Amino acid sequence: MKLEKNILALLLLLVAFYFYSIFFLPGAKIVFYIKPLFIPLFLLYTILKNGFVFPKSYLFFVLFFYCGELLMLYSDHSNLLLQLALVFYALFYFALINLSVPLLSGAHFKKIINGLTAVVILLNAFFLFLIVYIMFETTTDTITNFIAILN
Numbered sequence: 001m002k003l004e005k006n007i008l009a010l011l012l013l014l015v016a017f018y019f020y021s022i023f024f025l026p027g028a029k030i031v032f033y034i035k036p037l038f039i040p041l042f043l044l045y046t047i048l049k050n051g052f053v054f055p056k057s058y059l060f061f062v063l064f065f066y067c068g069e070l071l072m073l074y075s076d077h078s079n080l081l082l083q084l085a086l087v088f089y090a091l092f093y094f095a096l097i098n099l100s101v102p103l104l105s106g107a108h109f110k111k112i113i114n115g116l117t118a119v120v121i122l123l124n125a126f127f128l129f130l131i132v133y134i135m136f137e138t139t140t141d142t143i144t145n146f147i148a149i150l151n
Contacts, residue, residue, distance in 0.1 A: 004048040011041045032073050039066045057098045064092035083143055 014034055021028045043062060068088035075082035 004045055007041060007045045007048065011038070011045060014038065014041070035073060036066075036070050039069070055099070057095055061092060061095035061099055064088050064095055068092055079141065 014037055018031060018034045018038075021030050021034070039062065065088075068085045068091075071081050071085035071088060075085050
């Protein structure tokens with residue numbers, strides 16, 4: 001009980017220091033070292049608080065997201081790290097789909113799409129098309145374009 005409270009306090013302290021360093025220490029490199037600690041600390045806190053009640057697909061979901069975030073932090077200097085980060089993000093989305101399919105097949109999601117939902121979906125599709133178009137116009141690396149489109 002005491003350990004989980006200490007981890008929660010550390011997590012909240014890191015979040016506070018993260019935002020402090022963003023707003024009051026612009027250009028500080030400490031942000032790059034703080035951000036990768038959030039997900040493992042939060043996962044550890046959740047395991048200590050609730051026990052290990054996660055499905056295996058959730059652990060893959062967290063692992064792929066964490067690897068993508070970690071590689072994206074250091075992708076400024078290497079195109080290979082950027083491509084690997086995008087691959088991990090694609091795997092993250094597949095794990096998210098794997099987690100979501102059983103939830104979406106439940107009876108509470110079998111509603112007819114109303115007009116407002118259709119408008120939101122069309123707006124999202126339009127903005128996604130614009131993002132893809134801008135990306136193709138500004139980036140010449142075909143591998144990165146393919147992986148980003150997959151994401």
